[in-house]
Amino acid sequence: MSASVHALRTAGREPSIEPLMQLVAPALNSVNEIILARMQSDVSVIPALAGHLISGGGKRLRPMLTLASARLLDYEGTRHHKLSAAVEFIHTATLLHDDVVDGSEQRRGKKAANLIWGNQATVLVGDFLFSRAFELMVEDGSLKVLKILSGASAVIAQGEVDQLQTQRRIDTTEERYLQVITAKTAVLFAAACQIAGVVSERGEEVEAKLESFGRNLGIAFQLVDDAIDYAGNEAEMGKDAGDDFREGKLTLPVILAYKRGDAAAKRFWERAIGSGDGSDDDLAEAIAHMRAADAISDTLERARHYGRLAIDAIADFPAGKAKDALTETVAFAVARGY
Amino acid sequence: MSASVHALRTAGREPSIEPLMQLVAPALNSVNEIILARMQSDVSVIPALAGHLISGGGKRLRPMLTLASARLLDYEGTRHHKLSAAVEFIHTATLLHDDVVDGSEQRRGKKAANLIWGNQATVLVGDFLFSRAFELMVEDGSLKVLKILSGASAVIAQGEVDQLQTQRRIDTTEERYLQVITAKTAVLFAAACQIAGVVSERGEEVEAKLESFGRNLGIAFQLVDDAIDYAGNEAEMGKDAGDDFREGKLTLPVILAYKRGDAAAKRFWERAIGSGDGSDDDLAEAIAHMRAADAISDTLERARHYGRLAIDAIADFPAGKAKDALTETVAFAVARGY
Numbered sequence: 275m276s277a278s279v280h281a282l283r284t285a286g287r288e289p290s291i292e293p294l295m296q297l298v299a300p301a302l303n304s305v306n307e308i309i310l311a312r313m314q315s316d317v318s319v320i321p322a323l324a325g326h327l328i329s330g331g332g333k334r335l336r337p338m339l340t341l342a343s344a345r346l347l348d349y350e351g352t353r354h355h356k357l358s359a360a361v362e363f364i365h366t367a368t369l370l371h372d373d374v375v376d377g378s379e380q381r382r383g384k385k386a387a388n389l390i391w392g393n394q395a396t397v398l399v400g401d402f403l404f405s406r407a408f409e410l411m412v413e414d415g416s417l418k419v420l421k422i423l424s425g426a427s428a429v430i431a432q433g434e435v436d437q438l439q440t441q442r443r444i445d446t447t448e449e450r451y452l453q454v455i456t457a458k459t460a461v462l463f464a465a466a467c468q469i470a471g472v473v474s475e476r477g478e479e480v481e482a483k484l485e486s487f488g489r490n491l492g493i494a495f496q497l498v499d500d501a502i503d504y505a506g507n508e509a510e511m512g513k514d515a516g517d518d519f520r521e522g523k524l525t526l527p528v529i530l531a532y533k534r535g536d537a538a539a540k541r542f543w544e545r546a547i548g549s550g551d552g553s554d555d556d557l558a559e560a561i562a563h564m565r566a567a568d569a570i571s572d573t574l575e576r577a578r579h580y581g582r583l584a585i586d587a588i589a590d591f592p593a594g595k596a597k598d599a600l601t602e603t604v605a606f607a608v609a610r611g612y
Numbered sequence: 613m614s615a616s617v618h619a620l621r622t623a624g625r626e627p628s629i630e631p632l633m634q635l636v637a638p639a640l641n642s643v644n645e646i647i648l649a650r651m652q653s654d655v656s657v658i659p660a661l662a663g664h665l666i667s668g669g670g671k672r673l674r675p676m677l678t679l680a681s682a683r684l685l686d687y688e689g690t691r692h693h694k695l696s697a698a699v700e701f702i703h704t705a706t707l708l709h710d711d712v713v714d715g716s717e718q719r720r721g722k723k724a725a726n727l728i729w730g731n732q733a734t735v736l737v738g739d740f741l742f743s744r745a746f747e748l749m750v751e752d753g754s755l756k757v758l759k760i761l762s763g764a765s766a767v768i769a770q771g772e773v774d775q776l777q778t779q780r781r782i783d784t785t786e787e788r789y790l791q792v793i794t795a796k797t798a799v800l801f802a803a804a805c806q807i808a809g810v811v812s813e814r815g816e817e818v819e820a821k822l823e824s825f826g827r828n829l830g831i832a833f834q835l836v837d838d839a840i841d842y843a844g845n846e847a848e849m850g851k852d853a854g855d856d857f858r859e860g861k862l863t864l865p866v867i868l869a870y871k872r873g874d875a876a877a878k879r880f881w882e883r884a885i886g887s888g889d890g891s892d893d894d895l896a897e898a899i900a901h902m903r904a905a906d907a908i909s910d911t912l913e914r915a916r917h918y919g920r921l922a923i924d925a926i927a928d929f930p931a932g933k934a935k936d937a938l939t940e941t942v943a944f945a946v947a948r949g950y
Contacts, residue, residue, distance in 0.1 A: 315770050315773075316770070317770050317773045317774045317777065319773055319776075319777060320770065320773055367739075368739075371735050371736065371739060374712075374731065374732075374735055393712065393731070394712075394776055395773055395776055397709050397712055397735055398709065398769050398772045398773045398776070399769070399773060401705075401706075401709060401738075401742070401765070401768075401769040401772075402766055402769035402770060402773065404739070404742065404765075405762055405763075405765035405766035405768075405769055406766055408746055408758070408762035408765070409759070409762045409763060409766060411762075412755055412758045412759045412762050415755055417750055417753055417755070420746070420750045420758065421747075421750045424743055424746035424747045424749075424750050425743075425747060427739070427742075427743035427746070428740055428743035428744055428747060430739075430743075431736050431737070431739040431740035431743055432653050432654070432655050432658065432740060434736045434739075435653075435655045435657055435658055435733055435736045435737065435740065436655045438657075438732055438733055438736070439655065439657060
């Protein structure tokens with residue numbers, strides 16, 4: 275049994291994000307200070323609205339990945355602190371715009387910002403944070419980091435538009451779905467890790483390994499999120515379970531259940547996704563079809579596959595706390611689905 | 613009579629944007645090619661939606677200002693072509709987000725993008741164009757240009773949020789209004805001109821003059837826009853006349869009419885702006901109050917003031933076609949209101 279398969283299990287306890295949090299705690303304080311300072315504005319609704327999301331329950335997963343990747347490379351500077359804050363701002367901007375786009379009612383267990391401040395301010399504060407992210411990068415002064423993150427931002431927006439296009443399209447393929455989640459989620463995970471390689475000046479090969487780690491972790495993370503939307507409960511998710519179904523989002527559990535279903539199941543999916551109102555009855559039937567087709571468990575199996583790829587991507591970095599923490603973060607990400 | 617006052621008149625004919633267009637025509641073709649190439653995406657709705665606005669009737673005023681400013685400095689390179697495209701992308705992104713924010717029904721004389729493709733895709737394509745703008749700047753590689761335009765983008769977003777805050781607030785002051793229009797409009801005009809100074813490497817003093825020219829022109833431009841919304845007709849505007857009134861926007865014509873009005877007029881404004889439904893009857897009464905208070909004509913007089921400041925800002929550049937074209941552009945901008 276290979277080390278990477280083994281690494282997805284932890285002996286005698288649940289995998290946890292704690293080792294990652296402990297590894298980066300002091301640096302994360304410095305990142306949080308930058309985040310709080312840079313979301314300020316004379317226009318008072320901006321820090322209020324941004325703070326609702328940024329201060330409220332965010333795990334800071336992406337900045338932590340930058341910080342831990344820098345530790346993996348024994349980087350001793352602090353340039354990555356500002357850049358971690360920039361990554362979190364880009365992520366927060368996309369969440370704010372997503373809330374407007376999705377019409378979601380909850381985010382991170384709280385009322386979505388657009389329901390409190392309206393769609394208008396929510397769009398604009400997203401724009402503000404996005405601009406602030408670029409200001410932070412410009413202050414750092416690395417054109418390579420700017421290239422990675424401006425490119426990632428363009429890909430994220432394309433992925434989100436692409437996801438809109440697949441909405442209620444039951445004929446969406448697993449390949450198209452993977453393209454969408456790579457663009458909308460995994461590319462920012464990848465960039466967060468890669469930029470640690472850039473500031474550490476360890477060369478393109480090291481950057482490519484970190485990029486691969488982040489990208490595969492991001493795909494695994496989104497696959498599990500998409501499974502949990504049909505298997506989890508609200509408290510775990512911090513957003514409404516069944517949201518994807520009600521919005522007609524074509525996620526892998528739906529794609530697998532449709533592809534594997536009999537004629538009656540196919541008719542159900544065509545109606546429920548194509549023109550359904552996302553009723554609770556339909557959701558219950560959807561979950562029953564998914565269970566019959568092993569669609570949720572196989573989505574989680576796909577997530578484990580990408581988790582293994584992530585762990586293999588950093589296989590030849592030296593052993594130590596940073597590698598252990600990143601490895602357990604992958605295990606944690608895929609274990610959320612159980 | 614000073615040259616700058618004189619310059620706001622043209623002998624024997626209407627001031628026109630033609631000299632500016634002729635001055636920059638060959639360079640603008642190259643900018644248009646960059647714009648068309650960079651708004652492409654595999655996700656087909658992106659070029660369709662972006663092209664609706666970008667190809668449809670846009671005057672390219674901001675890129676033309678970059679091109680003409682470069683001519684004023686006898687810059688002979690082509691770096692500013694990509695940067696002009698970046699400026700137009702930033703402008704287009706803010707227009708797309710504005711349409712979602714304002715719920716406007718027309719833009720540049722066409723149906724607003726959000727009414728055709730929905731708010732969701734419109735927000736996301738704005739994000740895409742914004743990211744593309746930064747990619748173009750990163751390719752150029754000037755951290756100073758990146759700093760100017762990321763800073764401008766943050767200020768624009770703040771100005772838009774600030775404008776939302778003043779909406780339906782009849783106690784908004786002229787000073788606050790000037791801050792809002794400087795942020796939401798003039799700062800991008802200023803940046804468009806200043807970056808020509810940066811690529812020309814003519815030093816901070818020259819940059820500051822161009823920044824001042826653009827900023828004052830931008831303020832004049834927005835003042836006239838805000839006057840036309842109460843004085844013009846739909847064909848001229850390319851957006852609905854009376855839109856600002858219906859949205860309860862606190863523009864200078866309203867601020868002056870309220871401040872100068874008698875008790876009855878003040879009561880009208882407090883109701884019509886604070887809680888009115890923007891009916892045609894109310895709009896007619898609003899315009900009558902404005903005429904009685906010279907609010908529209910004095911808004912245009914304020915525009916002429918800023919127009920003079922713009923012309924003075926470039927007073928000590930050498931005479932020639934570029935200076936003439938920029939000067940007549942100011943005259944054209946303020947003359948739109950007559």
